[in-house]
Amino acid sequence: MTTSPSDLPATDEASVELDAYAAAVADAVGALSWSTNFATVKVGVAPDAWVKSLRTAKTDLGLIFFSFLSAVHWTNKVEVGDPPAETVDERLEVLAAVGDLTEGRLVHFSTDLPIDGAALATLTGVYAGANWHEREAAEMFDIDFVGHPQLEKLYLPSEFEGHPLRKSFPLLSREVKPWPGMVDVEGMPDSAEASEESDGADAETLPSGVSTENPGR
């Protein structure tokens, strides 16, 4: 039983075909949901069925190419950057993109994990290339990939504390120093005069503090 949350109705031939493909993939792996918004095929599966679904995708559906694995931290409590427009359940969404090497298909498998004690079975037994991607997701999001052969830090120093891509992780350089783009820079002596001469539309495209008379721009 699959449902399509696609909010855009399929209009042209290509998107109808893509919808049919996504539905077929979802059926074959026993997915909870699927969508094809912006021609990006996304199939949602349960965490328990994660490895099984991807094994089916590789052996039965010919999706042999392992593109990437990553995660999204969904939360309204965002330390830096903009929070989501609507209220979302706090969770970690793990994404694995696998494709074929004949038709140019790419399917994003997605599963939701709780924020505390996030754990997921490793994909390294299905796609050996998941090794580094899982190590990266583990250090960046604090996800435990159960059964991973060597879940050490990949990019970060081994003594590093925290999980940088979580939305609760502050970007320290911004805490210490305000973003210079936000500061109102005083204009050049000529700028007031110059902006009167120009027709307004062009003046707006200049960064603040840059004189329109300055030929060096």
Added chain:
Amino acid sequence: MTLEQDALKHFSEVSVALELQTPDMTLNIGPQHPSTHGVLRIVAQVDGERVTDVKPVIGYMHRGYEKIAEVRTYPQITALVNRIDWVSGFANEIPFMAATEKLMGIEVPERARYIRMILTEMARISSHLMFMASYPLELGATTPLMFALRERERILDLIESVTGGRFHPNFNRIGGVKPNAGAGPSQKKTVQDLPKGFLQATRDAMDELLSTCDQFDELVTGNEIFLARCKGVGIMPAALAADFGVSGPNLRASGVAFDLRTHTDYLPYDQVNFEVVTGTVGDSFDRWQVRLEEIRQAAYIVQQAVDQIPSGPLQAKVPKVIKVPKGEVYVRAENPKGEMGYYIVSEGGQGPYRLKIRSASYSNISVIPQLLEGVLVPDIIAIMGSFDFVLGDVDR
């Protein structure tokens, strides 16, 4: 009889005792080593000259672009993504622009798409020429470097004449390309297009380039020492490559005719004719040959695009403040190093909620430990070099 047997026995015992003792030794290559193209560290366990185990250590150049992107606006991120694979900076911008434009529903004018295609193929040529320069150098041949860099300089000059930048053009704008490249305030009213004489200069450069490719065939491809170093070395089966997400010329060298340029419509590749070049066995030599042939194919694409380029606007109508509607999209492109893609999660703001950067070299070198097991120490360089990776593209 017995004396002879005794002597033989004695001799064999002595020779056993004389056999070289080769306990396991750890050989550290990098992080600063000419063959690592940046700061990659390889920790190899060697038994004599045989490699038994290899562990790549990456992250010396991790700049955290995925985190920074969350506090930057879309136009600002263009400048960041230039620096991922700095050997082909222009090509990095394309999938990001295509993804953003897809979310915003913008149709890019045809002329801008052609300019993007010409410059992307030039970025591919300059990236592959860098490989033509560095790979023979790593195997001990210095002359090809001169040929390749001379040709690459010509290409970079052309890119510079259009974009103003050699390495980091930062030339794409959401909805098209920079409309007044190089125009000062006095020229505000004139939209500056491609510089005068660019199309003819490009035609000439491509002709020169194709003859240089033939010189490469004579100078390197048939060279006995070169063949001895890379024929049959580092064979990568296609199934292994797919498992690790190896893409681009490295994948095609293993005999897989998969090229995203023929499957996706991010640039008008359907308007030009070109061949998808493949290798046969997937050894280091195939990876060399595929890249050399891809330079020729890229030159053919540029020649056709320069002849066909339509006139028209360079920019679609876009709002002054770029706000991207809510949605998730993944757009990937065939970059010189392989598949590069951006997964953008937008929540309707001026910057992305999450940006996942899928870079080619990262997956490409993750397969290297599998290929280095059991090879000789000098082959480490011959295999690693043939993968043509850039550490900025690995660490992001």
